[in-house]
Structures are given as structure tokens and as C-alpha cells.
Amino acid sequence: MVAAAITLVALTCVAFLVPVPYVTLRPGPVFDTLGDFDGKPMFTFGKGVKTYKTDGSLDFTTVSVTRADSSLSLVDVTRAYLDQDIAVVPHDFVYPDDQSESDAKTEGQAQLTSSKDASRVAALRAAGYTVPEKPVVAGVVKDSAAAGKLEAKDRIVTVDGTKVASSAAVVKAIQTVKPGQVVTVGVDRDGKALDVELTTRPDAQDPTIPRVGITIATTYDFPIDIVNNVGDQVGGPSAGTMFALAIYDRLTPGSLTGGLQVAGTGEITADGTVGPIGGIRQKMAGAAAAGAEVFLAPASNCDEVRGADLHGLEVVKVSTLKDAITDLRDLAQDKDATVPRC
Template sequence: MPDPHQPGDPMPDPGRPSRTFVTRLTAALALIALTSLAVMLPVPYVTLRPGPAFDTLGEFEGQPMFTFGSDVTTYPTSGNLDFTTVRVASANAKVSLVEAVEAYLDDDVAVVPRSLVYPEGATAESSREQSAAQLDGSKDSSRVAALRAAGFDVPGTPQVADVSPDGAAAGKLQPGDLIRAVDAQDVTTSEETVEAVGAGEPGDTISVEVNRDGAVRTIEVTTRADEVDPTIPRLGISVGTQYDFPIEIENNVGDTIGGPSAGTMFALAIYDRLTPGSLTGGLKVAGTGEISADGVVGSIGGIQQKIAGAAAEDATVFLVPAPNCAEALEGDTKGLTLVETSTLDDAISSLEKLADDPDARVPTCS
């Protein structure tokens, strides 16, 4: 029988893989390794998850959320006025591709670009500081709005909040200065102050009358052109407001909570305690919304996660800032009545109607 393998022909080695097989195996292993690495590498996103809800009519970390001066008349309340929260991945957290996909598939969790939550270069510490500052501002504005809604007079004085180190007023005005007048024109709000400064031209020298440590003084400052719009004069300061509160109210929410979005619920709780009758009528109400001193309710982030958190606490009514209504309706409303809220007066009016009749017609997200 003829030998099919002539002298000089290589004999196949059944124990050695072919070159093609080795090449394909190497490529497959490399693909697996690269895929595994891609799955484990962090992606530029953060997750937003439903957080706990806290009753502003109840306690926070073992003490009443609000305490009032001994000479302040308060009234009993009922039901709940919960402020809702969102658990946000920290600035230092690394979200993997697998975690991002799992979160995306959960209806109650949002996956958003990291840059929308944390500015470039933000650290966990700087984020906490900003969040704490926002909470402090929310505490003040909610007290002012609630007191004014309850019939109290709460006067305010424009105050220098910050001075740019390279601005026109550097070395002249100081944080804490109470602004009384600009170019002999009395000012009583931060808005009036900005308008008075903007009435001139860049390069004008204006006089700013301030109260510093109890002493009144007039300071001359030469304005500079705004960096974006050179026709606008600037002092290089930010202006806030110092309020003269007629009664003592202490907000005992600690530093474990941050941000401005509890403001509306803070204000409603204060108003409820200072006025006769129960604002909720015993209903379990939750909500959210930043609030200004004049009672305007502003938009917030994480509305769908806050609705989910409220539903988990068995709330039946949820107060939604008007600008967030469309976003709220894009998700699962969990069977809650979503009350559209533009101002503190809106919220009070709607809750009073629902307290009398849970089926009453009130403005809702639709």
C-alpha cells in the first residue's frame, strides 16, 4: 500500500495545535480580557437612588425638627409633612459599567453624567461644603417665607456675602457689611442694591454706605466692566440678605442632610405650627422644592427618586415644584396625587382643601 507521506513531507503532530487555532485562541482571550477590563473600569456617570423621607412635624435624630422660643405660641398638628431625599453617589465614587447598566434598568434609579452633579475638580469635601451652605440658605429662606405667610413682618437688610479678591471692591468692602445706601439712594433688598449699582457706567465711582460692626461708614468704589457684558458696571461682590426675625425658630436638621430642596417642606411645617388647625388634616403628605424668601418654589433634581421614596413611606400626596411636573410624569407616579406647586401660598391653599376633602380639586401635574 503506498505511503501517502512522501519523504520530505512534514507529518502532522496530533498533540500540537495548529497556528490558526493558536491565533484565534489568543484573540479570544484578549477580547475577554479587554471586555472584563471595560466592565470594571469606571464610567463618567453617577447614580441617583431614592433616599429616606423625614417628617418636618416630627423629630430628626432624636430631637424635634423645629423648636420655638418660649414666648412663641404654637399649635398642635397632625399627619405628616415629609421632605424627601436622594442618595447620590459621592464625588469620589467610581461607578462601573455593570453598575451603570444595572441602575439604568431600575425604574427608581437614575444614571446621569457626572458633570451634571459634580463640577470638574469637585471633591467629596467640597461637595459637602457646598451642600451644607445650600442647606443653611434653605433654613433661612424657609423661615422668612413661612413667617410672612403666617402674617409676621420680617424685614431684611442687604449684606455683602463675598468679595472677589481681584474685584473693584477688594480691600474696601468686607463680607458681613450691611448695605444701607448706594449713591445716597436707600436700598432695602439685594435686588435694589444690584439695580442701584447697575444704574451707572463702568468706571464710575460710587459711594456705598454700610454698617460695619455697628458703625456707619461711606466707602467710595470705582466700578469695573462686567466680564461678559462690558456695558454693565460691577463692584465684584455678591449680595445676600440679613433678616431680622421677629420670633425665635430653630431648625434642628443636622449636617447629615444637605442641599436646598427641603425648603418648601420646612416652610410648611413652620407655618403649620404657627397657625391654628392642622394643615394636612391628618394626611401623610410628602414633597420637595427649593424656596425663596418671598415664597417662590423652585425646581430640584431627582424628582422621580423622591416620589419613589415618598411612596415607600406610604405618602398619598406629593408636592411637586411646577417646573418639575413634566419630568415627574415621565416616571412611575406610584399612585400619589402630584400637587403642582409654584408658591408657598399655592401649597398652603391646596393642602387646606385636601385636609377638608381628600378628593378636592387642586392644581395637579397633568
């Protein structure tokens, strides 16, 4: 009987130590976008660019996630589950298809790079600058109409003689013809103008749609030089909104924060739309621990915010960069100003 009891206890202990397929999301560090990152100013501006003094802070927030190649025991997961500031989620939710730690980091860096570009565009446009788009060939499908004719990095200038200023305009222009008809795509390849004739082919799923077999990306002609010095210590797209606010604050007169310590999160697109992110509760907890007073949350995440521990934060709902700028200016004038809240 005693032996059986000892065996049961031993098996129970082993069970609690066996790895389980979950990861944790914990509050991560915050970084002031108006300050330094890894010993350098987070943003540096080109020679001759007029910038303005700022005060307060605009912190971007992070989440500390269990590494893809690490494992958690049942004890680890149980402890985390009992902490309201830690989320426990299935491993596949964060690392789909057995994604490796290296692949996860590469993906995160690609998202960060895209976020840096989008935040620069959105901030510059909000500050009154013109930032033209440039549609470029991102890739060519093997054995497609464009194979051997167009190349990655070709800048698309015209379609059938009509200038196209965006990726959407390229797609729209190509789709004005019927499958089997020829379109002439004018490109700039390393400074040389070329007109390339392509015989369109029917889409595999919808034969009424013409395809030429390219993927299109958008690049930009930036009117001034701005360097984002955030390195590979962080990844993902969720700092975009705070990046954009910092750039805008530096390029426009007057303090955007009025001295407040502001934190926030949110993916951003070039047109200034603020998109949802993961780990909103963990980011709020991290922001509060760092002393934030105001937290900017994407409108799409407000359902997660409601009912959560706000840690004393004033949580402001934002849908666009313009919203965030307006709300911060109002709060800078009056901390009790009426602004949209989650």
C-alpha cells in the first residue's frame, strides 16, 4: 500500500514536469520612441531636416514570448495561468507548422522592417509632406507570362501607356483587358526605360480574370531622410503606431504629449490606419509597470481591454494616426479631456 502511494506520488511529480504544448505571453520591456535605443537615438534625421524639442515619452510596448525551441512543464503553465498578466496559449497559435526559432525571428524582423516603412510614410503625410508611391515587381511566377521578361525590382511606370502610381493602379489597369490579350508594361530597370509586352493568361480559379504572373510591392520616394535605429532585439509590426507618433512629434512644433508619459501599441499602414495586435493585456501591464499614464490601444483590441486590469492606465481607443494625434493634443491641454476610450 505504501509502495503504491509512493509510486502514485512519483508519477504525479513526473506528470507535472512533462513538457506541454503551450507558450506564455508575458509583459515585456518598453522603449521610449523619443529617447535612445541601444545607445543611439531611436530616430535620426537627415542633414538640414528641421526637428523640434519634445517632452514626456511615447513608449512602444512589447510582449515576452516563450521561445519556439523551449518547453514548458505543467507546473509552469499552471503558475502562469493563475497570473492575470500572463496569457497561456497553444504552441501552434504562436508558432504554426512547427516554426523554428530562427524562422520566427526572420519573420518578426521582416514585419518590423515593413512597420518602419509604413510608420515613416504615415507620419510624414500627417506632418504635411508628400510621399509618392512606387509600384515595383516583387517576384515573377515561374513559367508565367512575365517569366523571362520582367524582373524583381523592376519599377512599374505605365500599363498600356497609362501612368500607374500605386500597386492597386497596376492591378486595375491589367484587369481592363481580357485573358489572352496583350498588355504593355513600361518599367524602369536600373535607370533604363523598357516596354515589355505580356500576353495575359486566365486565372486558375476564375478564368475571366487576366494574370501576367507577378507579385507587386510598393516602395516610396521619401522627401527627407529618417533612420529608425531599432535593431533586431525586437520584432513584429506592433510598434508602428508609436514609431509614427514619435516621427510626427519630432517634425512638428509643440509637444504632442504635454509632458505625459504615454505608451501604446498598434500596427500601422501607410495610410495611417491603426490595426490590431496580440498581447494587449500584457502590453498594458508592462506599460503601467514602467510608469505610463496613458495607453493608446487599437480600436480593434478594445473588446480584450474591457474587463481587464487597467493598472490605473487611461486607455484611449485609436483607429487612425490622425485620431491618436488629436487625442494626445487634447490630453496634453487637459488630462481630463473627453477622448474615445475602450
